[in-house]
Amino acid sequence: MNNLPYNLWRGFISLTILLVLFFPFVSPVEVTMNSQYAQGETLLARFSGNFVDQITENNVFFCRGTNCNIPMTSDVVRIADDFYVYALLTEKNPGNYSIRIEGVRYYKTTQRVDDDIVSNFTISNETAAFSVNPGALTTPNDFTIELQNLQDARITVSIDKDSQLLSSPSSVELNTRQKKVVSFALSDAAPRGLTTIGFTSGNTSYSMPVYVDTANTEQETNETGETGATEDFDMEFRPRTAEVSMATNSDAKRILYLKNTGTETLEDISFNISSLLGPYVAVSSEDITSLSPGEIEQVELEISSGSDEAIIEGRITAYTENVSAQFILTLNLTEDFTPVESEAGEDPSIVSLCEDLGGIICADDLECSGEIKRTKNGDCCVAPLVCQEPKRSSSKTIIGWGLLILVFIIIIWFFKRRYRRVIPRRPF
DSSP states (O other), rough: OOOOOHHHHHHHHHHHHHHHSSSSOSSSSSEEEOEEEETEEEEEEEEEOBBBOOGGGGGGGEEEBBBOOOOEEEEEEEEEEEEEEEOOTTOOOOOOEEEEEEEEEEEEEEEEEOOOOEEEEEEEEEEEEEEEEEEEEEEEOOEEEEEOOSSSOEEEEEEEETTTTEEOOSEEEOOOOOOOEEEEEEEEOOOEEEEEEEEEETEEEEEEEEEEEEEGGGGOOOSSSOOOTSSSOEEEESSEEEEEEEEOOOOEEEEEEEEEEESOOEEEEEEOOOOOTTTEEESSSSOOEEEEEEEEEEEEEEEOSSOOEEEEEEEHEEEEEEEEEEEEEEEEEETTTTOOOOOTOOOBBOOOGGGGOOOOOOOOOEEEEEEEEEEEEEEEEEOOOEOOOOOOOOHHHHHHHHHHHHHHHHHHHHHHHHHHHHHHOOOO
């Protein structure tokens, strides 16, 4: 009887040791990704676990050895409780790399920790047939992706998807190094949930996760039975993408435009720059207080290249409480880059064409009756789209008549003086 507490304690210790020795260890975060990728291929990693914090671009680092500042075109997409990180391995040399998640809290058994999450991978000597961008997405509507041929020959990329959910081409042909945008349309009865789209060409294949969030497209019905349009709040950059080549240790400026394409006024528009572009790009334009329907606002980007050669792609996001728009900027920083001389009258800092703004360029003998925006191919008439004959200025007309009257008075004064000199005075 006296030994009972001791025996219970001894049995508890033995049971604990057995649990530790014989139960498999379960990692608090599961990482699913390939261990090897070809050059240029799209990397996709899925992180599953009980996360306290969201994984964002600012938490993701790519390392080679001890260097964890490897620039990479990447993004993070959350689908359900998992986080997907995709990256384009373009212009990356073969070797051993790792993806590292820092500063994110998650549960490890019952403890809350913020240990780094690290997963290793290798880039081989082979070159992938193509790349996919974006590598994962969440969408409530139709969407597009970009395929790029990485080979020195023409290729065909086969597309495998759920035909009852999505409609798109079954294959896409790409010339050497060509980029092509592929559109996907959701069916009217597309259910909410996760689907995958398969891309295959040669020895390269990619499965792209797409979460169809159709709950966000439901329209509310008012008391009269009318449905509210989802396009009330909408905006977009013009153009949506741009590529800037510049020398290292140099500065540049680029001008693009943001247009309100909805039917309601947008207020308090702010800008966010992705972590990859952050060291190089700043939005010099202040936050936009308001943007009326159809109104176009100029956005200026200040770019500083730094001392290292690199190819960097990232996003600039304009956002309000109701809507957001993204602009994709690619920087090609080369030490010996020499800019090409622009055509006469063309401003190299402007990346938008008049067609981007949906405007027209008036002939030399006509003038725009509305708002004018500077574009790459000339002064663009955007609102209203009317080119008309120049109106004569009323002030110029008054000045003209004034000069004419002044000349007439001078002539009269001149003849009066001359007449007085010619007529002789009579003697008294």
